[in-house]
Amino acid sequence: MVLPFKHAAVLITFLNRFINKGWGVELCVRVMLFLLELHQSQLVSNQALVGALSTALKQTRPALQRFKDELGYNKAALDHLNRHIESNSHIHFFGDAAEAKESKEAENNNYSKVYESKGSRSVPKGGRHSKRSVHNLLRQDQEGSKKQRT
Numbered sequence: 001m002v003l004p005f006k007h008a009a010v011l012i013t014f015l016n017r018f019i020n021k022g023w024g025v026e027l028c029v030r031v032m033l034f035l036l037e038l039h040q041s042q043l044v045s046n047q048a049l050v051g052a053l054s055t056a057l058k059q060t061r062p063a064l065q066r067f068k069d070e071l072g073y074n075k076a077a078l079d080h081l082n083r084h085i086e087s088n089s090h091i092h093f094f095g096d097a098a099e100a101k102e103s104k105e106a107e108n109n110n111y112s113k114v115y116e117s118k119g120s121r122s123v124p125k126g127g128r129h130s131k132r133s134v135h136n137l138l139r140q141d142q143e144g145s146k147k148q149r150t
Helices: 005-021 025-038 040-045 047-088 095-118 131-149
Strands: none
Touching (some): 005 040, 025 040, 040 047
């Protein structure tokens, strides 16, 4: 991917125009930096292109600052919307999903502990019982203990 110097000089003038108009400033800067790395010695020795590069530098800084300000403004707006949505509802983005998973795991652990303390039945292949099967086993244990008392 080598671009001849003759074409690089023309491309730099077009990139200056694009930066002036505010068209794809970030991409233009990337292309200019690539060209500068590729043809540094030839660009520095050509006085006309040194002038074009210096004007590009002067135009690029304010354009990139506007781009950066716009991104910061958009991020602040999204953060504000996120806070507004979370304050008006009981759903918190990403927080509820993690809490629900933790509570489900804790609930499963509690059922396993109850089951292990109650009886001598074997644990199924997966290592856990569903809530319904644990309830059924506990009910069976309770009915069995009632029968033993009578």
